[in-house]
Amino acid sequence: xxxxxxxxxxxxxxxxxxxxxxxxxxxxxxxxxxxxxxxxxxxxxxxxxxxxxxxxxxxxxxxxxxxxxxxxxxxxxxxxxxxxxxxxxxxxxxxxxxxxxxxxxxxxxxxxxxxxxxxxxxxxxxxxxxxxxxxxxxxxxxxxxxxxxxxxxxxxxxxxxxxxxxxxxxxxxxxxxxxxxxxxxxxxxxxxxxxxxxxxxxxxxxxxxxxxxxxxxxxxxxxxxxxxxxxxxxxxxxxxxxxxxxxxxxxxxxxxxxxxxxxxxxxxxxxxxxxxxxxxxxxxxx
Ligand code: NAD
Ligand code: MG
Numbered sequence: 001x002x003x004x005x006x007x008x009x010x011x012x013x014x015x016x017x018x019x020x021x022x023x024x025x026x027x028x029x030x031x032x033x034x035x036x037x038x039x040x041x042x043x044x045x046x047x048x049x050x051x052x053x054x055x056x057x058x059x060x061x062x063x064x065x066x067x068x069x070x071x072x073x074x075x076x077x078x079x080x081x082x083x084x085x086x087x088x089x090x091x092x093x094x095x096x097x098x099x100x101x102x103x104x105x106x107x108x109x110x111x112x113x114x115x116x117x118x119x120x121x122x123x124x125x126x127x128x129x130x131x132x133x134x135x136x137x138x139x140x141x142x143x144x145x146x147x148x149x150x151x152x153x154x155x156x157x158x159x160x161x162x163x164x165x166x167x168x169x170x171x172x173x174x175x176x177x178x179x180x181x182x183x184x185x186x187x188x189x190x191x192x193x194x195x196x197x198x199x200x201x202x203x204x205x206x207x208x209x210x211x212x213x214x215x216x217x218x219x220x221x222x223x224x225x226x227x228x229x230x231x232x233x234x235x236x237x238x239x240x241x242x243x244x245x246x247x248x249x250x251x252x253x254x255x256x257x258x259x260x261x262x263x264x265x266x267x268x269x270x271x272x273x274x275x276x277x278x279x280x281x282x283x284x285x286x
Pocket of ligand 1: 017018047048049050051052053054071072073074075098099100101126127128129130150175176177178219220221222223224225226227228
């Protein structure tokens, strides 16, 4: 894998990210319905597709006919599983490990995807990291930089590198979060990155509308993935994860992935600059 030097995780938290293969119970990422060729012959890049929401998106896109470039940090075992599942759907997958906080690495991902598949139709900017901190003072400069680098800078770097390859009809989908809309006392830096992502989505949609490229976002609520149980939340909060939503439970990745499919396909051809909210019934602004 291409390993970039970066700041270590702060505090006592485990090295992020965690492995989906070690999560108990296992998340449900399997597509619920037969495909209908909504993404036939399309090529999608999905970042953070080794696990969680990204895996569910990659497999659903493959069911709908897409080839998928699976980008991830270093969870090789999880990424191999996603690749196998994409192939079971009849799709072709490419694996790409390394730190998307680096502009050079993002450029390499785009170059490799073009080399392998010859085109890019859908860019899903979904990789992210999250570090809980009760006190503002506990957020170190290193953590602040790292969280913005992964969650926000990667979206700029990847979009910049991909743009020359995106034609009319292409779609960009960014993963933001309900924490941006509700606020989150213990996730100050993370929720701020998600605010930046929503603003970037709206501004980029206006910037690219004349080129026929649509840009939208998905703002999940609490979803059962490695992100929260493996360091994204204090361990004592995990048993109640998702219970504060109107539905009283966390969501599963396959309850989120269809939002990405809708925004990736021509079903949403009259939508840009918008955010979908798979969040268990929490009512937020737009
Ligand atoms: P996840 O841990 O399964 O996926 C995140 C992935 O991002 C990881 O698998 C990792 O490979 C990748 N990643 C992290 N840092 C990276 C880096 N520097 N370079 C390359 N890849 C990197 O967790 P998930 O919940 O599926 O997260 C996907 C997205 O959903 C994230 O943007 C997250 O913020 C967002 N989200 C999650 C929830 C939730 O409750 N799980 C809620 C709202 C938003
Ligand atoms: Mg992972």
